[in-house]
Amino acid sequence: MSKVKVLVGTKKGAFILTSDGKREQWDVAGPHFGGWEIYHLKGSPADPNRLYASQTSGWFGQTVQRSNDGGKTWEPVGNKFVYDGVAGTHQWYDGTAHPWEFKRVWHFEPSRTDPDTVYAGVEDAALFRSSDGGKTWQELPGLRGHGTGSHWQPGAGGLCLHTILLDPSDPQRIYIAISAAGAFRTDDGGQTWRPINRGLRSSHIPDPEAEIGHCVHRIAMHRARPGVLFMQKHWDVMRSDDAGDSWHEVSGNLPTDFGFVIDVHAHEPDTIYVVPIKSDSEHYPAEGKLRVYRSRTGGNEWEALTQGLPQSDCYVNVLRDAMAVDSLDSCGVYFGTTGGQVYASADAGDHWAPIVHDLPAVLSVEVQTLP
């Protein structure tokens, strides 16, 4: 029988939640790396026992942990992230030039085909790659060096590269997103990059339709239709039907189009999920009601999913990397909150229940569907 493993990164450690295909009874393992911030952990599609975890600390900096047995045991691997060449400067919050400084890994994206190849999205924003299972890391400098890097400016959470999407149909194509620079694409395996932000409109920057400067919070795709992208921007839910060359808004009837997460149903490329958050200065759900919104039309028409979710006095946030789906026949949807709850739905969002409700603040949620 199939098994589901939910990989949860929190402010104070990593947790691994495991269930059979029914997704009713859960085993909770952890904390791993107790007391450390675990920004993200993710398994290799090529070898589900190979996991990578980003372990960080304000005191002791970045450590990368790797597991070869599905998270039972871990070993620290390479943590040396050095920018290629002269690092240069980006814009600081006040508009002055600020030197590029490595702070932490926000996101790991393992290769679809090689367990030893993994990409790391880091703060200050850059993309690194390891081809030896995380022992050594090399920057893909064409991203920062393509021309606009010196104009990038951090979002409230820092200048972070938080989204990495590997095109399953074209190994040379990668999408990334940076707060608050925008979305970028390479078509040559990471050598050259270009901004893909046409159609985005952000009122908080001097030119609302600028080539860069947009605070993209998350991008998602369906593996069967990789040219169609869905984006949760700071404000606005957006869609692209041409691999990011242009975007149009699909916020439709959402009660607020601010938010962080967005994800796509495993089997229905036009079914997408967001968690609307009241505003950028009030990082909690509107009316104290935690509602996932689902569109079955690829955007614009949204329905609130509330069964099993708190509908009063709920003031948690759902951060950008904290939603994922499994690939079982009835698609499971999962998300974690800053209040330490991890909610699961085994029926594509119709009904929800907490797997755990008292973890440290959840930073990331990933799911592995295992045979």
Next chain:
Amino acid sequence: MIRVVLPAHLRTLSRSGGEVELEVEGPVTQRSVLDALEARYPMLCGTIRDHVTQQRRPFVRFFACGEDLSHESPDAPLPAAVASGAEPFLLVGAIAGG
């Protein structure tokens, strides 16, 4: 033999005990002690001092013999009691937060 006491999180990371004993060749300084520590426990590279600049991480402090040596030169000799092993060299995670 130089005795080094690590903060709890670095003990866990390095899977070492409460106190680490190190052989240090030549002058006993912050740099030579940390070089020996990182050679024994490579996973500590980057967690005490920056990989590139070798600067002490801001929230890591170096104490010995009741003194804060954090702002001493990394090449200054450590106290004789540390060099002789009578006193440990303490790596401390600074108190920060409420």
